[in-house]
Amino acid sequence: METINIIIAGPRGRMGSEAVKLVTNTEHFKLAAVIDHKHDGMMLSDIAGFQAISNVPVYTDIEKCLQAVEADVLIDLTTPEVGMHHAKTALTYNVRPVVGTTGFSPEDLEELQQICDEKKLGCIIAPNFAIGAVLMMKFSQMAAKYFQDVEIIEMHHDQKLDAPSGSAVKTAEMISAVRESKQQGHPNEKETMTGARGADFNGMHIHSVRLPGLVAHQQVLFGADGQTLTIRHDSYHRGSFMSGVKVAVETVMKQNAFVYGLENILG
Ligand code: NAP
Numbered sequence: 001m002e003t004i005n006i007i008i009a010g011p012r013g014r015m016g017s018e019a020v021k022l023v024t025n026t027e028h029f030k031l032a033a034v035i036d037h038k039h040d041g042m043m044l045s046d047i048a049g050f051q052a053i054s055n056v057p058v059y060t061d062i063e064k065c066l067q068a069v070e071a072d073v074l075i076d077l078t079t080p081e082v083g084m085h086h087a088k089t090a091l092t093y094n095v096r097p098v099v100g101t102t103g104f105s106p107e108d109l110e111e112l113q114q115i116c117d118e119k120k121l122g123c124i125i126a127p128n129f130a131i132g133a134v135l136m137m138k139f140s141q142m143a144a145k146y147f148q149d150v151e152i153i154e155m156h157h158d159q160k161l162d163a164p165s166g167s168a169v170k171t172a173e174m175i176s177a178v179r180e181s182k183q184q185g186h187p188n189e190k191e192t193m194t195g196a197r198g199a200d201f202n203g204m205h206i207h208s209v210r211l212p213g214l215v216a217h218q219q220v221l222f223g224a225d226g227q228t229l230t231i232r233h234d235s236y237h238r239g240s241f242m243s244g245v246k247v248a249v250e251t252v253m254k255q256n257a258f259v260y261g262l263e264n265i266l267g
Pocket of ligand 1: 012037080100101127
């Protein structure tokens, strides 16, 4: 297999450090450089936790990095503002972005799609790289054809800022595409405590749980006469996202278009 040269932006982050492990442990991947806004000009081995990784330069400025280093793919795991700048600049240098950073606006996505169309270059952006989570969404969509009544319970660590999670919203959207519209619960039901029935998405309900100890978990519960069906996915640590990142890096090299969502590249 041909070697894929990779730049990682955000290598010290919770996701980025897992990506460094993935790239350095995969035979046909080579870590060409990293983008870290605090350690310009150093080598990765000078940064705590990466002493064993040799010959990987650190840049703060993506443009300087792309001019100096030969790369095929940029993996971005930073913040939406800087991630957008990184992805756009990478495409300018014919480097394909694989972006796990969440929070891109619809305008950002459209702009990246346009650049990819013009340059005929691949770019994959996925708000959830856990293959199991994507399958959970697909299976839920299959089930929703037969079960109109569904409640989504998503559970995350207590440092998460947004609720409901992007994955819960995505699941609800996918279910809505096939589910016959229905306002669930008793027509006269009344919350005696605000929020007891969760968020309402086209008549189905989404509940957000936040607890220390959790990482990223979701349960989709379907109910019908005399039966229930539960589809559940658990991410116990951030390594769970890396098999999706690996597939995305391999796939983006064969693509000449923009893709949003891991579900669109899984067979
Ligand atoms: P994190 O631990 O906070 O890591 C973010 C990294 O980005 C940090 O190393 C941070 O450096 C760096 N950074 C911040 N501003 C920067 C800048 N201006 N230039 C360069 N680097 C900068 O966050 P995380 O949990 O790894 O998550 C990273 C992103 O991935 C988030 O958007 C998160 O929502 C997303 N995520 C995606 C998935 C998925 O499956 N797609 C799963 C989990 C998380 P400092 O620490 O020095 O600020």
